Amino acid sequence: MERFQHLRGRTSNLFLESLLIVALAVVLFPFVWIFVTSLKPPDLVAVPDVWIFEISGINWRNVLLESNIPQNIINSLVVGVVTVLIALAVGCPAAYSFSRFKSSAATRFSILAAEMMPPAIMILPIFLLLYQLSLIDTLWGVILAHLTFVIPVVTWFLIGFFDEVPRELEDQAMIDGCTHFQAFYKVILPVVRPGLAAAAIFGFVLSWNDMFYALILTGGESKTLPVAIAGFWTFRGVEMGKMAVAILIAIVPVLIVSFFVQKHLVRGLGGGAVKY
Amino acid sequence: MQKPDLSLQYRLMLPLAVVLLAVMAYPLIFSAWISLHDYRLTRLTDVQFRGWQNYLGLIENQQFWTAITNTMTFVVGAVSMEFVLGFSLALLLHRVRRFQNFYRAILLSPMFITPIAVGLMFRFLLNIQLGVIPHYLDKIGIYVDWFGIDLALFSLMLIDTWQWTPFMLLMLLAGLESLPKAPFEAARVDGASPWLIFRRITLPMMRPVILVALIIRGLDAFKVFEYVYAITRGGPGDSTETILFHIYKVGFRFFRMGEAASMAYVLIVITLILVTALYWSMKRR
Numbered sequence: 001m002e003r004f005q006h007l008r009g010r011t012s013n014l015f016l017e018s019l020l021i022v023a024l025a026v027v028l029f030p031f032v033w034i035f036v037t038s039l040k041p042p043d044l045v046a047v048p049d050v051w052i053f054e055i056s057g058i059n060w061r062n063v064l065l066e067s068n069i070p071q072n073i074i075n076s077l078v079v080g081v082v083t084v085l086i087a088l089a090v091g092c093p094a095a096y097s098f099s100r101f102k103s104s105a106a107t108r109f110s111i112l113a114a115e116m117m118p119p120a121i122m123i124l125p126i127f128l129l130l131y132q133l134s135l136i137d138t139l140w141g142v143i144l145a146h147l148t149f150v151i152p153v154v155t156w157f158l159i160g161f162f163d164e165v166p167r168e169l170e171d172q173a174m175i176d177g178c179t180h181f182q183a184f185y186k187v188i189l190p191v192v193r194p195g196l197a198a199a200a201i202f203g204f205v206l207s208w209n210d211m212f213y214a215l216i217l218t219g220g221e222s223k224t225l226p227v228a229i230a231g232f233w234t235f236r237g238v239e240m241g242k243m244a245v246a247i248l249i250a251i252v253p254v255l256i257v258s259f260f261v262q263k264h265l266v267r268g269l270g271g272g273a274v275k276y
Numbered sequence: 277m278q279k280p281d282l283s284l285q286y287r288l289m290l291p292l293a294v295v296l297l298a299v300m301a302y303p304l305i306f307s308a309w310i311s312l313h314d315y316r317l318t319r320l321t322d323v324q325f326r327g328w329q330n331y332l333g334l335i336e337n338q339q340f341w342t343a344i345t346n347t348m349t350f351v352v353g354a355v356s357m358e359f360v361l362g363f364s365l366a367l368l369l370h371r372v373r374r375f376q377n378f379y380r381a382i383l384l385s386p387m388f389i390t391p392i393a394v395g396l397m398f399r400f401l402l403n404i405q406l407g408v409i410p411h412y413l414d415k416i417g418i419y420v421d422w423f424g425i426d427l428a429l430f431s432l433m434l435i436d437t438w439q440w441t442p443f444m445l446l447m448l449l450a451g452l453e454s455l456p457k458a459p460f461e462a463a464r465v466d467g468a469s470p471w472l473i474f475r476r477i478t479l480p481m482m483r484p485v486i487l488v489a490l491i492i493r494g495l496d497a498f499k500v501f502e503y504v505y506a507i508t509r510g511g512p513g514d515s516t517e518t519i520l521f522h523i524y525k526v527g528f529r530f531f532r533m534g535e536a537a538s539m540a541y542v543l544i545v546i547t548l549i550l551v552t553a554l555y556w557s558m559k560r561r
Contacts, residue, residue, distance in 0.1 A: 094292035125306035
């Protein structure tokens, strides 16, 4: 009897795992397909049913050497890095303050509410302001716009990390003669370094992925990568191959770094409602 | 020990307050002002005050209501599918211990990539002439035009489900893992069936997490833009015209910014209602 029960448990587990593998296939199929498409020679790109063909590097060569995509990559990198640095600079002390001093739940929550604001409301005045300052089609505009959602997210993330550092740590430092501020940046900041890294990566990914603001605020040379990708949207086969390459360039780095921040993500997204 | 330095609390918050005020408060106030004017980018020297006219105009604006209805349909449809699938996957992953981290890492991956890439990938995957999926469906005798007038909005929901079910999975799996073990063991000892355990213990205990996940995802789904921009541009007809895409069109294609701003403010009200709901459901924990 015992043995049968055991066996039943095992077969049902196999069944469950096969369901998971189906889900895995659904998730992976578009990635595989886009990768295969990027290696197709131009005349085969528009043919759906070809899986065996002579691998061609022409799409990759075209995109990397003869298109604006490298410039777009640099633009996206600059925007992401500058946005995240500013967000960390202002978000870090504030998050510490939220975590250590009494602040009402509502104040804390307003940080999250700021992130939820629909971009439609921000874009009109930001656009008009930049238009009057002649900063349309520059990266400054996008950085400004991205700050509206990267700052709240990064701050929210960091509150959670500071909450986890025991107060005794800075108490001890202050007994040893540090001022509270010194205790914060000499003792606490180094302790939350992994948290800073996770928040930075997450903020960067949000900025890197945005298309709405960038679509309206950039053009020509200043286009970010997602805007440039949207530009490949014609149905001509050749463009499709190039588009596949550009998409891979946009998603592969993000997928790689995402594996490192996944375990911190629940806190960042769920806003303290869910704790690991 | 030194006394905690109270003024430090405010000094540490100052940079954040200044920057947020600059990048958020200013736009919020300015767009409220715009929404009360006949503000057109093509007529910047002649901006007329219109009072509540822009808002009143929305009541009879058929396109606006179509966009709202489309967006609501999209949010309810997509978020329900994501919830059911995400919860199922979370329960599955919670049970399967072998390779759990591997499965989880792969299953979560769609939520990290840029939505415009997802939109374009599916535009080509589902395209009636070039796409792989219609091609194979055709071979087994199923002919579906995924972006035709009947199915376009539903196809966009499916794409959203592909990308955002991982978010539900992430939240709900974390919720499941943080549940105390004792009630489950007690129920099992008492011989309760898995279905009864799920209904009477798992579901009630997961309620707060479920609520938070649904609201956050709902708020986010409300902002759907990239799939529409990449694939249908609102069509066929206006069957996939969502609210953010409509505002984008009115503001940046037709340059009627006053009207666009008033729509955006209606959107803010909807958002605030949902955010308040989120606040209460989080505070109750």
